[in-house]
Amino acid sequence: MMNGKKQDQTGENGTNPNPPSSETVINLDHGDPTAFETYWRKVGERSAITITGDQSLSYFSNLKSLCWFLEPKLEEEIRRLHEVVGNAKVDDHYIIVGAGSSQLIQAALYAVSPFDHPEPISVVSAAPYYSSYQEVADLMKSGLYKWGGDANSFEKDGPYIEMVTSPNNPSGEMREQVVNRPQGKTIYDLAYYWPQYTPITSKLDHDIMLFTLSKCTGHAGSRIGWALVRDKDVARKMVNFLVISTIGVSKESQLRAAKILGIISDSCQDHDKSSELENFFEYGQHLMAKRWEKLREVVESNELFSLPNYPSKYCLFTKHVAEAHPAFAWMSCNSDVEDCEIVLRGQKILARGGRRFGSDTKYVRVSMLSREQEFNLFLQRLSAIQGNFTREN
Amino acid sequence: MMNGKKQDQTGENGTNPNPPSSETVINLDHGDPTAFETYWRKVGERSAITITGDQSLSYFSNLKSLCWFLEPKLEEEIRRLHEVVGNAKVDDHYIIVGAGSSQLIQAALYAVSPFDHPEPISVVSAAPYYSSYQEVADLMKSGLYKWGGDANSFEKDGPYIEMVTSPNNPSGEMREQVVNRPQGKTIYDLAYYWPQYTPITSKLDHDIMLFTLSKCTGHAGSRIGWALVRDKDVARKMVNFLVISTIGVSKESQLRAAKILGIISDSCQDHDKSSELENFFEYGQHLMAKRWEKLREVVESNELFSLPNYPSKYCLFTKHVAEAHPAFAWMSCNSDVEDCEIVLRGQKILARGGRRFGSDTKYVRVSMLSREQEFNLFLQRLSAIQGNFTREN
Numbered sequence: 001m002m003n004g005k006k007q008d009q010t011g012e013n014g015t016n017p018n019p020p021s022s023e024t025v026i027n028l029d030h031g032d033p034t035a036f037e038t039y040w041r042k043v044g045e046r047s048a049i050t051i052t053g054d055q056s057l058s059y060f061s062n063l064k065s066l067c068w069f070l071e072p073k074l075e076e077e078i079r080r081l082h083e084v085v086g087n088a089k090v091d092d093h094y095i096i097v098g099a100g101s102s103q104l105i106q107a108a109l110y111a112v113s114p115f116d117h118p119e120p121i122s123v124v125s126a127a128p129y130y131s132s133y134q135e136v137a138d139l140m141k142s143g144l145y146k147w148g149g150d151a152n153s154f155e156k157d158g159p160y161i162e163m164v165t166s167p168n169n170p171s172g173e174m175r176e177q178v179v180n181r182p183q184g185k186t187i188y189d190l191a192y193y194w195p196q197y198t199p200i201t202s203k204l205d206h207d208i209m210l211f212t213l214s215k216c217t218g219h220a221g222s223r224i225g226w227a228l229v230r231d232k233d234v235a236r237k238m239v240n241f242l243v244i245s246t247i248g249v250s251k252e253s254q255l256r257a258a259k260i261l262g263i264i265s266d267s268c269q270d271h272d273k274s275s276e277l278e279n280f281f282e283y284g285q286h287l288m289a290k291r292w293e294k295l296r297e298v299v300e301s302n303e304l305f306s307l308p309n310y311p312s313k314y315c316l317f318t319k320h321v322a323e324a325h326p327a328f329a330w331m332s333c334n335s336d337v338e339d340c341e342i343v344l345r346g347q348k349i350l351a352r353g354g355r356r357f358g359s360d361t362k363y364v365r366v367s368m369l370s371r372e373q374e375f376n377l378f379l380q381r382l383s384a385i386q387g388n389f390t391r392e393n
Numbered sequence: 394m395m396n397g398k399k400q401d402q403t404g405e406n407g408t409n410p411n412p413p414s415s416e417t418v419i420n421l422d423h424g425d426p427t428a429f430e431t432y433w434r435k436v437g438e439r440s441a442i443t444i445t446g447d448q449s450l451s452y453f454s455n456l457k458s459l460c461w462f463l464e465p466k467l468e469e470e471i472r473r474l475h476e477v478v479g480n481a482k483v484d485d486h487y488i489i490v491g492a493g494s495s496q497l498i499q500a501a502l503y504a505v506s507p508f509d510h511p512e513p514i515s516v517v518s519a520a521p522y523y524s525s526y527q528e529v530a531d532l533m534k535s536g537l538y539k540w541g542g543d544a545n546s547f548e549k550d551g552p553y554i555e556m557v558t559s560p561n562n563p564s565g566e567m568r569e570q571v572v573n574r575p576q577g578k579t580i581y582d583l584a585y586y587w588p589q590y591t592p593i594t595s596k597l598d599h600d601i602m603l604f605t606l607s608k609c610t611g612h613a614g615s616r617i618g619w620a621l622v623r624d625k626d627v628a629r630k631m632v633n634f635l636v637i638s639t640i641g642v643s644k645e646s647q648l649r650a651a652k653i654l655g656i657i658s659d660s661c662q663d664h665d666k667s668s669e670l671e672n673f674f675e676y677g678q679h680l681m682a683k684r685w686e687k688l689r690e691v692v693e694s695n696e697l698f699s700l701p702n703y704p705s706k707y708c709l710f711t712k713h714v715a716e717a718h719p720a721f722a723w724m725s726c727n728s729d730v731e732d733c734e735i736v737l738r739g740q741k742i743l744a745r746g747g748r749r750f751g752s753d754t755k756y757v758r759v760s761m762l763s764r765e766q767e768f769n770l771f772l773q774r775l776s777a778i779q780g781n782f783t784r785e786n
Contacts, residue, residue: 047446220640247613
């Protein structure tokens with residue numbers, strides 16, 4: 001996955017000690033959300049935390065809570081942020097913290113799978129679907145569940161689990177469940193349901209909803225995700241999974257996530273301009289809109305690729321009509337191109353090919369969340385492809 | 394597991410805002426290592442870390458490393474500490490970080506299991522064995538491996554995995570593998586192979602060795618463990634497992650672990666008394682020795698229980714002859730008592746019964762790593778049992 005390639009790193013003073021050169025491979029395969037570093041650099045000291053050596057030695061955070069390893073301050077800030085943004089109902093849901101939403105996907109699959117079923121039940125998702133679902137579902141050759149492929153063509157009787165990613169990864173559109181059969185359980189992966197990516201059109205209220213710090217604030221390195229879970233038994237089973245697999249979740253990451261989420265809520269509620277805390281989601285939305293505008297320009301002037309269009313909708317958070325600006329560009333190639341991923345690789349751009357998402361090689365997923373220098377280099381190389389491609393073929 | 398009981402918490406100023414009373418349930422079921430808080434409180438500022446909001450957003454820590462999510466500073470401090478203590482060879486091993494050794498046990502099981510074997514292979518360990526092995530092995534009803542029970546009675550042909558815990562959890566003695574059949578793989582869980590628990594008698598050099606910050610320094614809340622792995626393919630498979638299950642490990646925890654391990658190495662090497670950094674392992678060894686001495690006194694004056702004895706050995710680290718002072722007391726009851734765990738619970742002491750470890754109800758595992766107040770209350774209640782027990786029966 002890493003191919004041993006060197007990635008650029010931002011130095012302590014905010015400059016890039018290894019600016020990408022024409023030889024640098026740009027890795028846009030992962031959705032590594034370093035685009036938001038610039039915001040946090042501006043916030044500065046206010047977003048720093050200090051942890052002393054004698055703090056948080058214990059496994060336990062709050063013995064009164066069903067999720068006893070969840071830091072109370074993090075729970076408070078998660079509830080507050082959902083209230084501020086209005087993207088999900090939190091009143092009658094348990095909050096469960098995990099090591100990113102990856103771990104919570106597994107915890108949720110475990111919790112809703114019947115333990116005594118004679119064979120593993122199917123985990124499905126409508127194509128194009130997030131490539132990790134298949135990897136996660138098949139990792140352990142589990143007797144509880146296994147990957148069942150595209151939800152659109154799923155027709156088996158009996159219990160199953162549908163993963164609904166909304167906005168979708170890789171393709172960015174809002175989604176609902178598609179199977180709707182008896183004995184089905186649905187897990188909503190809402191990693192990208194934040195105002196910088198898509199208009200917030202309703203306060204969602206599903207049984208199991210997953211979120212992650214990574215895509216919300218950019219702090220992927222912290223490995224913090226959370227689940228909002230309505231049913232107590234499901235919540236308890238998820239906690240059991242998290243206890244057996246990792247005995248809870250890093251306290252340092254939880255404390256920092258609480259701080260970071262608190263700043264974001266402050267930035268939305270802070271109407272005192274003297275504090276100079278810019279609204280995080282407005283900042284993010286401008287950044288994403290600008291990148292999408294630039295990308296669409298390049299793609300239009302270059303007849304090799306095309307991009308999805310997103311309808312304009314009224315956002316309950318920003319109070320404006322806007323279109324989506326997803327975290328990934330789900331690019332498709334015109335009919336002359338066999339494999340979109342290979343074409344990009346020829347320009348030293350690593351992206352994830354369509355097959356990984358249950359689609360075909362005509363598609364490729366490109367992260368829109370890299371640092372600015374890499375994003376610009378990506379555009380530059382993309383502009384150069386037509387000539388190059390024609391020349392090579 | 395938590396029983397909704399309230400645990401005492403240490404306040405910011407180092408005092409205990411909720412000192413345990415006669416009504417307080419003392420939870421000595423987990424090996425929650427809060428005993429070492431006192432050391433870190435003394436170290437003070439020097440062990441604190443500050444993380445700014447714009448730090449460590451990326452998933453990636455070091456693209457040149459096979460374990461690309463491992464912070465270079467943590468790798469450096471892990472290697473340094475093993476050199477200082479002399480408990481394990483690190484020269485020709487890869488270092489892989491995980492969310493505690495729990496996650497690394499799963500990564501190791503995954504990595505050494507043949508993927509195409511017709512049925513799950515057996516995971517065995519000599520009884521009494523660490524209760525989590527069975528839970529972890531059977532969690533996902535995996536087709537790769539399943540729990541196979543006591544290694545002493547294992548006689549199946551074909552591939553298998555033996556977990557060797559040394560010093561053993563729950564019983565504290567040093568161990569070697571017991572099965573020794575062809576096609577076996579051995580995973581050494583060395584969580585307790587540190588000088589505060591046992592004399593360091595040799596520099597171990599196994600193919601897969603697991604350690605955890607939790608038992609080394611007391612920072613259980615950080616969920617940091619590491620594996621020393623000789624074989625590159627096994628290391629790569631473990632990394633794949635960690636990527637699919639949690640996309641790496643908290644950067645905050647890694648950075649703090651690097652700081653904490655650095656302090657410990659400094660404390661061992663620092664011969665300048667003016668720095669007032671007390672040797673961590675000597676501190677820990679004195680603390681454990683004192684607790685064991687007190688426990689043995691109570692147990693001897695009370696004819697209900699007995700404790701294992703540990704041979705005195707020369708410790709290469711302290712350069713002294715000493716006996717082991719394990720992190721758990723593996724207590725057995727005399728013939729009149731049916732269930733040791735229930736007897737303790739009658740005194741509001743939660744501990745883990747022998748059956749969970751492949752032993753019987755005559756045994757119980759009690760954590761020796763609680764805070765001082767709880768430990769003293771445990772001794773007090775243990776002293777009171779005989780009268781109580783006789784009266785109730």
